Amino acid sequence: MKEYHDALLSWYDNEGRILPWRARGEQTINSYHVWLSEIMLQQTTVATVIPYFLSFIQRWPTFQQLAEASLDDILHAWQGLGYYARARNLHLCAKKIANDYTGKLPTNSDELIKLPGIGPYTAKAIAAIAFNEHVLPVDGNIARILSRMYAISIPLPNGMPEIQNAASAFTPVTRPGDFAQAMMDLGATICVPRTPSCEKCPFQPTCKAHALGIAAELPLKNKKRVRPQKYTVAYILKREDGAILLRKRPENGLLGGMMAVPTSEWQLEKLEGKNIGRDAPFITHWKSLKSHINHSFTHFDLEVEPYYGSICAKKAKILDGDWVFPHQLNHYALPKLFKKIIEISLSKLSTIDVV
Numbered sequence: 270m271k272e273y274h275d276a277l278l279s280w281y282d283n284e285g286r287i288l289p290w291r292a293r294g295e296q297t298i299n300s301y302h303v304w305l306s307e308i309m310l311q312q313t314t315v316a317t318v319i320p321y322f323l324s325f326i327q328r329w330p331t332f333q334q335l336a337e338a339s340l341d342d343i344l345h346a347w348q349g350l351g352y353y354a355r356a357r358n359l360h361l362c363a364k365k366i367a368n369d370y371t372g373k374l375p376t377n378s379d380e381l382i383k384l385p386g387i388g389p390y391t392a393k394a395i396a397a398i399a400f401n402e403h404v405l406p407v408d409g410n411i412a413r414i415l416s417r418m419y420a421i422s423i424p425l426p427n428g429m430p431e432i433q434n435a436a437s438a439f440t441p442v443t444r445p446g447d448f449a450q451a452m453m454d455l456g457a458t459i460c461v462p463r464t465p466s467c468e469k470c471p472f473q474p475t476c477k478a479h480a481l482g483i484a485a486e487l488p489l490k491n492k493k494r495v496r497p498q499k500y501t502v503a504y505i506l507k508r509e510d511g512a513i514l515l516r517k518r519p520e521n522g523l524l525g526g527m528m529a530v531p532t533s534e535w536q537l538e539k540l541e542g543k544n545i546g547r548d549a550p551f552i553t554h555w556k557s558l559k560s561h562i563n564h565s566f567t568h569f570d571l572e573v574e575p576y577y578g579s580i581c582a583k584k585a586k587i588l589d590g591d592w593v594f595p596h597q598l599n600h601y602a603l604p605k606l607f608k609k610i611i612e613i614s615l616s617k618l619s620t621i622d623v624v
């Protein structure tokens with residue numbers, strides 16, 4: 270097995286990706302950079318993460334500085350990366366490290382996993398990369414490589430325990446951090462889902478799936494369940510001077526803590542007729558903007574129908590929330606979905622005499 274470890278590490282030394290959070294050769298590993306990049310990379314591609322990572326380390330170069338930042342500033346800087354619970358956990362985690370760990374990350378996966386926003390994969394990834402712990406984090410890319418090398422035929426996710434066992438047996442004692450990153454790179458560039466480039470792969474002589482000619486078919490996956498479709502109404506409440514109402518979403522739900530136009534509950538049935546205004550911030554005659562905005566979340570799809578209503582300045586004063594003019598919208602941490610809702614609604618409204 271050692272010859273394949275060496276082959277992969279030598280491939281990594283020559284062909285591995287140059288990434289701004291990655292220490293190569295004699296460079297010193299910065300555990301803050303490793304942690305920040307691993308949180309940002311959860312469910313997000315490397316290309317998307319790079320500019321966000323660079324801007325975060327420039328603005329908040331240490332755990333301490335990130336801990337002292339306001340959540341609103343962090344959410345605003347996170348805008349566009351999606352999965353905003355990560356940004357809230359990032360802040361909580363930075364505060365915990367600054368306050369309880371004297372500004373330094375714990376150095377092993379058993380401790381790391383106790384911190385906000387750090388699950389089993391991220392704990393192992395940070396521990397391996399930043400502290401050379403003898404572990405191999407298994408994400409989708411690494412699961413694919415291992416399932417092919419060992420020709421594991423149990424469909425995912427049921428085959429995951431076998432893949433985890435293979436990962437434990439396969440991790441080398443020397444340079445486990447570089448080995449984990451090498452596996453990540455191999456999965457991203459060579460052992461790719463549909464057309465693996467086996468001819469360039471350092472594991473080719475030992476890979477069972479390659480020998481059997483079934484590389485592109487693995488890993489097998491259980492049939493996807495149909496995702497539920499949910500519906501909501503977005504309430505575009507316009508004050509007579511053109512400002513619209515934004516409110517902060519509840520901290521614990523989806524897109525929690527982000528500013529947004531108010532919506533009805535996200536539910537499996539469409540609101541219709543008299544129920545349209547059921548969850549509205551204000552009782553008025555809500556009119557459809559005759560538009561439907563579709564958005565996919567991890568576990569369901571959402572269809573949003575924007576409705577608009579108008580309000581005078583005197584009554585607007587008694588409502589909770591911020592009244593925001595269109596040119597001020599980019600000062601707010603708006604999730605992509607709500608940016609789209611507002612953009613489409615305002616463009617429709619510009620053709621309607623509202624007040």
Ligand code: SF4
Nearest residue numbers: 460467470473476484
């Ligand atoms: S030989 Fe092919 S299938 Fe096997 S690990 Fe390498 S790229 Fe993947």
